[in-house]
Amino acid sequence: MPYVPHSPEEIREMLEVIGVNSVDDLFAEIPTELRPKSFDLPKGNSEMAVLEKMEKIASRNTTNLTSFLGAGFYDHFIPTAVDALISRSEFYTAYTPYQPEASQGTLQAIFEYQTAMARLMDLPYANASVYDGGTALYEATLMAVRKTKRRKIIVSEALNPIYRVMLDSYTTNLNLELITVPHNHGRTNIKSLTAIIDKDTAAVIVQNPNFFGSVNDFTDLFTTVHEHKAVAIMSTYPVLQSVLKTPGQMGADIAVAEGQSVGQPLSFGGPYLGIMACSKALVRQMPGRMAGRTEDGEGKTGYVLTLQAREQHIRRQKATSNICSNQALCALRTLIHLCLLGDEGMRRTAGLSIERAHYAADRLTSIDGVDLFTKGPFGNEFAVTLPVNAFEVIDKLTERGIIPGFPLGRYYEGIENGLLIACTEKTTEEQIGIFAEILRGAL
Amino acid sequence: MKTVFKKSVPGREGVWPEKPKSKLEDFIPTDLLRETSGMPSLSELDVVRHFTKLSMKNFGVDSNFYPLGSCTMKYNPKFTEQVAALPGFARLHPVISQLKGAGRHCQGALEVIHESEKMLSELTGMADFTMHPMAGAHGELTGVMIIAAYHKDKGNKKNKIICPDSAHGTNPASAAIAGYDVVSVESHDGIITPEALAEVLDDEVAAVMMTCPNTLGLFENHLPEIVKMIHEKDALLYYDGANMNAIMGKMRVGDAGFDVVHLNLHKTLATPHGGGGPGSGPVGVCEKLIPYLPISRVKKLEDGQYYLDYDAPKSIGYVAPFYGNFGVYLKAYAYMLRLGREGLIRATENAVLSANYMRVRLENDYEIPYNRICMHEFVASAVKQAKNGIRALDVAKALLDKGHHAPTIYFPLIVKECMMFEPTETESKETLDGFIDDMIEIAMLSDSDPDFIKNAPITLSVSRLDETKAARDMVITDDL
Numbered sequence: 001m002p003y004v005p006h007s008p009e010e011i012r013e014m015l016e017v018i019g020v021n022s023v024d025d026l027f028a029e030i031p032t033e034l035r036p037k038s039f040d041l042p043k044g045n046s047e048m049a050v051l052e053k054m055e056k057i058a059s060r061n062t063t064n065l066t067s068f069l070g071a072g073f074y075d076h077f078i079p080t081a082v083d084a085l086i087s088r089s090e091f092y093t094a095y096t097p098y099q100p101e102a103s104q105g106t107l108q109a110i111f112e113y114q115t116a117m118a119r120l121m122d123l124p125y126a127n128a129s130v131y132d133g134g135t136a137l138y139e140a141t142l143m144a145v146r147k148t149k150r151r152k153i154i155v156s157e158a159l160n161p162i163y164r165v166m167l168d169s170y171t172t173n174l175n176l177e178l179i180t181v182p183h184n185h186g187r188t189n190i191k192s193l194t195a196i197i198d199k200d201t202a203a204v205i206v207q208n209p210n211f212f213g214s215v216n217d218f219t220d221l222f223t224t225v226h227e228h229k230a231v232a233i234m235s236t237y238p239v240l241q242s243v244l245k246t247p248g249q250m251g252a253d254i255a256v257a258e259g260q261s262v263g264q265p266l267s268f269g270g271p272y273l274g275i276m277a278c279s280k281a282l283v284r285q286m287p288g289r290m291a292g293r294t295e296d297g298e299g300k301t302g303y304v305l306t307l308q309a310r311e312q313h314i315r316r317q318k319a320t321s322n323i324c325s326n327q328a329l330c331a332l333r334t335l336i337h338l339c340l341l342g343d344e345g346m347r348r349t350a351g352l353s354i355e356r357a358h359y360a361a362d363r364l365t366s367i368d369g370v371d372l373f374t375k376g377p378f379g380n381e382f383a384v385t386l387p388v389n390a391f392e393v394i395d396k397l398t399e400r401g402i403i404p405g406f407p408l409g410r411y412y413e414g415i416e417n418g419l420l421i422a423c424t425e426k427t428t429e430e431q432i433g434i435f436a437e438i439l440r441g442a443l
Numbered sequence: 444m445k446t447v448f449k450k451s452v453p454g455r456e457g458v459w460p461e462k463p464k465s466k467l468e469d470f471i472p473t474d475l476l477r478e479t480s481g482m483p484s485l486s487e488l489d490v491v492r493h494f495t496k497l498s499m500k501n502f503g504v505d506s507n508f509y510p511l512g513s514c515t516m517k518y519n520p521k522f523t524e525q526v527a528a529l530p531g532f533a534r535l536h537p538v539i540s541q542l543k544g545a546g547r548h549c550q551g552a553l554e555v556i557h558e559s560e561k562m563l564s565e566l567t568g569m570a571d572f573t574m575h576p577m578a579g580a581h582g583e584l585t586g587v588m589i590i591a592a593y594h595k596d597k598g599n600k601k602n603k604i605i606c607p608d609s610a611h612g613t614n615p616a617s618a619a620i621a622g623y624d625v626v627s628v629e630s631h632d633g634i635i636t637p638e639a640l641a642e643v644l645d646d647e648v649a650a651v652m653m654t655c656p657n658t659l660g661l662f663e664n665h666l667p668e669i670v671k672m673i674h675e676k677d678a679l680l681y682y683d684g685a686n687m688n689a690i691m692g693k694m695r696v697g698d699a700g701f702d703v704v705h706l707n708l709h710k711t712l713a714t715p716h717g718g719g720g721p722g723s724g725p726v727g728v729c730e731k732l733i734p735y736l737p738i739s740r741v742k743k744l745e746d747g748q749y750y751l752d753y754d755a756p757k758s759i760g761y762v763a764p765f766y767g768n769f770g771v772y773l774k775a776y777a778y779m780l781r782l783g784r785e786g787l788i789r790a791t792e793n794a795v796l797s798a799n800y801m802r803v804r805l806e807n808d809y810e811i812p813y814n815r816i817c818m819h820e821f822v823a824s825a826v827k828q829a830k831n832g833i834r835a836l837d838v839a840k841a842l843l844d845k846g847h848h849a850p851t852i853y854f855p856l857i858v859k860e861c862m863m864f865e866p867t868e869t870e871s872k873e874t875l876d877g878f879i880d881d882m883i884e885i886a887m888l889s890d891s892d893p894d895f896i897k898n899a900p901i902t903l904s905v906s907r908l909d910e911t912k913a914a915r916d917m918v919i920t921d922d923l
Contacts, residue, residue, distance in 0.1 A: 001785070001786060001789045002520070002781055002782055002786055003517075003518055003520060003713075003782075003790075003868070003869050004789055004790060004793045004868050004869065005869065005870070005871040005872075006793055006796070006797075006871070006872060010872045011793075011796065013872070014796055014797075014799075014800040014872065015796070017800055017803055017804060018796075018799045018800055018803050018816075019803070020799075020816075023792045023795075023796060025816075026792075026795045026796060026799060026816055027693050027795070028816070029662040029664060029816065030662060030690070030693055030694050031667065033667060034666065034667065034694050034698065034699045035693070035694065035698075036568065036692065036693070036694065036695045036698055037568065037695065037698045038565070038568075039565070039566075039692050039695070039784060039788075040565055040784075041562060041565055041566065041779070041783060041784040041787065042780070042783055042784065043783045043784060043785070044780075044781060044782050044783025044784070044785060044786040045780055045781060045783065046781075047520075047522050047781060050522070050526075050777055050780045050781045051522055051525065051526065053780065054526045054529065054773075054777055054780075055529060055531075057531075057551040057554055057555060058529040058530070058531025058532050058551050059531055059551065060531075060550040060551030060554065061531045061532065061535050061548065061549050061550065061551040061552055062539075062547075062548040062549075063530055063531055063534040063535055065548070067536055067539075069536045069538045069539065070538075071538050072764075073536065073537060073538060073764075075534075075536065077460065079458040079487075081458070081487055081490065081491055083528075084491070085490075085491060085494045085495065085498075087524070088494070088495065088498035089503050089504075089505035089506065090498040090499065090501040090502070090503040090505070090506055091498050091501060091503065091717070091718055092503070092715045092717050092718070093503035093504040093505045093506075093519060093715050093716070094501050094502060094503040094504075094716065094717070094718040095509060095511055095514055095516055095716050095718070095719070095848075096514075096716070096718070096719040097718065097719065098511070098849075098851070099502075099839060099840075099843060099848060099849050100905075100908050100910075101840065101843055101900050101903045101904075101905055101906065101907065101908065102501070102502040102507075102843045102848060102849075102900075102903060103500075103501055103502065103718070104497075104500035104501070104903075104904050104905060105497035105498050105499065105500040105501035106497075106501055106718035106719065108444065108446070108497055108500070109494070109497055109718075110719075111446070111919065111920070111921070112446050112447050112448065112921070114919050114920050115446065115448060115920040115921040115922060116481075116482065118920045118922065119480065119481030119482070119920075119922070120480055120481070120482075122477075124920070124922075124923060125919060125920070126919075126920065128719070129720075131577040131578060131581060131721075131763075132577065132763065132764055133764070134761075134763070134764050135577070135581075142620075162761070162764045163764070165760060165761045166760075166761045166762065166763075166764065168760055168761075169588070169737075169759055169760030169761050169762055170588075170762075172588070172591075172592075172759070172760070173588070173591050173621055173622035174622050175622075215471055215475050216475075217474070217475055241480070242477075242480040242482070243467055243471075243476055243477060243480075244471075244475060244476060244477060245474070245475050245476060245477055246477055249477070258764075265533040265534065265770070266533070266534060266535060266536045266537065267527070267532060267533050267535065267769055267770040268532065268535040268536075268537050268540075268549065268552045268765065268766065268769040268770075269537035269763070269764060269765025269766050269767070269768075269769050270537075270577060270721070270763070270764075270765065270766075270767060270768035270769050270770060270771070271577070271720075271721030271723075271768040271769075271770050271771055272764075273721075283917075289719065290919050291919065292913035292914070292916070292917060292918055292919050293913065293916075293918040293919070294908050294909045294910065294912045294913035294916070294918075295908070295909055295912060296905040296906040296907055296908050296909070297906050297907060297909075298906060300905050300906070301905075302904075302905035302908045303908075303913075304908050304910050304913045306910070306913040306914050306917065306919065307914060307917070308914075309914075311612075312580070312612035312613050312615075312616035313611075313612040313613075313854070314612070315612075315616075316612045316615040316616060316625070317615035317616060317618065317619035317625040318619070319612070319616045319619075321616065321620060322580045322583060322584055322613050322616035322617040322619075322620045323578075323580055323581075324579075324580050324611075324612065324613050324616075325578055325579075325580070325719045325720040325722060326719050326720050327717075327719075327720045327721045328717050328718040328719030328720050328721075329715075329717030329718060329719075329720065329721060330717075330720070330721055332494075332717075332718070335447075336490065336494055338482050339447050339457070339482070339483055339485055339490045339493075340457050340458040340485075340487060340490050341457055341458055341459065341460075341482070342451075342455075342457040342459075342482050342483055342484045342485060343479055343480050343481065343482040343483075343484060344456075344457075344459060344484065345457050345458060345459045345460065345482075346480055346482055347467075347480070348459055348460045348461070348462060348463060349460055350467075351462075351463035351465075351466075351467055352460055352461070352463045354463075354467065354470050354471070355463045355464065355465050355470070358470050377470065377471045377472060377475060378470075379471070391542070391543045392543075394542050394543060395542070395543045395544055398542070398545070398548070403536075403539065403542070406538055406541075406542075407542065407543075410541060425460050
């Protein structure tokens with residue numbers, strides 16, 4: 001029997017020590033009426049047979065297309081050493097570090113990850129990660145509600161729509177007022193956002209670069225947020241955060257991000273990680289795990305999980321959140337990835353991605369009827385409008401081996417002709433050239 | 444050991460991509476840019492050696508016995524790692540599923556989701572499952588949101604959720620985060636009695652959250668009566684699947700009358716816990732709750748093709764950006780295929796066997812507060828050792844010196860000097876015997892040389908750490 005070592009003889013010895021006759025006797029407390037009505041699962045199989053089956057299933061997914069899909073989730077190169085190091089079983093088969101002396105590897109790594117995130121966001125504190133960028137944003141919103149004891153949340157429509165729908169689900173039963181401020185041709189509408197902030201506002205939520213790829217400065221907006229004693233929340237894209245003006249410089253109180261683009265494979269949506277960093281005033285509202293530096297009896301440096309008084313296993317229903325773990329292994333991937341690339345490598349990754357996106361924008365807008373939708377500066381992602389429906393174009397080009405991007409019409413009524421296009425350092429000029437030619441032919 | 448940031452040497456080369464041809468300023472105004480990100484400059488070997496050394500300061504299941512109660516730290520087979528890394532899965536962009544007709548590009552992924560949901564439904568006796576929740580506690584929140592949507596839809600005004608005093612802290616926290624008032628019910632002799640429940644169960648109760656076997660490792664003997672009482676109030680019964688490893692093939696929570704269940708795949712179905720995550724916390728529901736499951740759902744057409752269905756007007760909406768932690772439950776799916784029906788039953792039987800064996804062999808040296816047949820875990824107490832000033836924490840630290848991970852300590856909160864052991868089915872009798880011998884030796888040393896125990900651990904990279912200092916000084920980044 002796979003993975004169960006007890007021999008029949010050992011089982012007999014163990015039953016004797018317990019003082020029962022059979023394994024069935026151990027389950028005597030489960031009354032007959034509660035026994036399974038069926039347990040119709042397939043028979044077990046050899047490792048070889050399961051591997052073959054899984055390879056066959058995997059081959060039914062198409063992964064050989066040239067893709068310009070982004071929408072918040074990007075295909076960046078992951079150095080080989082990331083996988084090699086993460087495969088150390090002392091990391092991936094360990095549990096939450098409840099016994100710090102036996103978990104210094106995980107704890108120091110979390111501490112270093114927190115440091116990396118705090119530096120990237122330019123804010124003093126970061127946690128050990130939450131599930132994903134969307135849950136990070138929702139947790140940030142709840143932090144603001146607890147801190148201000150107010151109920152009004154102002155959200156920019158240029159915030160990733162995937163996170164906006166998640167925010168809707170999570171706040172349904174919480175008696176919060178969610179106000180969405182429309183985007184302005186793909187630009188975050190800073191003027192409209194500023195105008196509606198008032199004394200009832202708990203938080204203002206914006207994204208940089210926003211969903212349409214445009215790069216912003218929210219400094220003035222955040223000044224107004226602070227004048228009204230509300231909380232400024234900014235969702236970011238960690239790869240570009242290595243080169244862009246920081247949440248800290250702009251005055252954000254909380255920065256959140258989807259960490260997928262730093263070291264995680266796309267893997268059809270997960271596992272990813274939600275990055276969270278915040279100001280000093282909010283640190284005790286932050287959910288999830290945090291590792292802190294301390295000393296042992298001899299003065300030797302060590303690390304422990306800290307500020308646990310905020311957490312569910314101590315505070316139960318009064319905890320800052322119900323989250324009782326973090327994406328430790330994903331966070332470690334992110335940390336290792338950032339260390340391997342370093343400041344220069346991250347800047348080059350960001351620079352190349354931005355350069356390729358601008359090259360793509362030039363090539364594509366040279367086609368008749370294709371216009372740039374994203375106004376102002378943009379990073380590695382931008383939107384164009386096509387003379388026809390984007391869904392149809394995507395369908396047609398996919399048949400030719402290219403996924404040209406994401407249809408804006410899926411989330412934004414009125415821009416059914418809009419196509420959101422992302423490039424990374426993996427995108428080549430040649431691929432962009434082929435894309436442009438095929439698109440020209442298809443229109 | 445120095446942090447990776449302190450090892451940084453300006454100018455040292457890591458894994459750099461090629462240099463861009465243009466300057467950032469050509470595309471983005473200077474006032475929207477930053478100077479440096481503060482990431483370290485290191486060689487590839489610097490990084491490899493740093494993290495290899497860190498890994499050597501960790502206990503994992505592959506290196507150490509991990510009898511951490513309620514956490515089910517069983518062995519995770521290696522082949523599932525290879526499954527999750529297959530390019531056909533790892534390189535699949537999630538947004539591909541949202542393009543027109545793009546179901547055709549992710550048929551394999553959709554099959555995994557659909558089949559996983561079907562198998563988990565059969566495993567638990569639930570009508571349907573969703574793979575969306577990204578961790579066990581996330582599954583709890585999803586489950587409670589489904590309960591709320593159900594009552595709202597029916598026009599029921601219910602604002603309370605009942606959690607036993609022995610419940611995992613996540614239960615009351617999830618209920619509160621979803622907007623409910625939490626009411627506690629006391630356990631008697633380790634389990635919930637109909638009398639105790641009746642005292643708190645009124646018409647305002649939306650649900651009762653239970654773990655069975657509970658966190659003391661005991662079966663809830665009054666379950667059939669409790670189920671009836673709860674349903675008579677039109678309340679729902681929630682099953683915390685943390686202890687599912689104890690009952691596979693022996694009881695299905697759906698047949699027993701539970702309405703909502705979450706599973707922790709890293710526990711029952713052996714996906715590595717990763718030092719804290721990622722997890723996966725699928726949620727199963729009974730028939731009447733299917734309309735409230737999160738968006739989207741995988742459906743199968745008559746021709747065998749799979750598609751994603753976003754049309755669910757009563758759904759609680761989106762709890763995850765896509766379809767949960769796909770890379771995690773892929774491993775659980777492969778694990779289920781490998782073990783099959785008999786293997787899953789055998790896993791449960793041997794988990795329960797190991798726990799009872801360990802319980803009986805420790806009963807002379809440690810207090811066992813509920814010393815009867817247990818399920819896959821049991822609770823012991825260090826009260827016998829307390830006369831020499833030895834606490835559960837000290838026993839735990841002494842075990843680390845012996846090369847074992849410690850049991851869960853000080854949980855459940857209702858037992859003094861609590862130590863909760865869960866050996867799991869994958870540990871051999873030699874390992875169990877070696878651990879038991881070490882436990883007995885620690886009990887003897889607690890009498891003969893208590894200071895030795897109080898000073899443990901002495902064999903690890905650090906000795907006991909000052910947690911109070913960590914909370915007071917709050918140094919949580921290298922720059923503070």
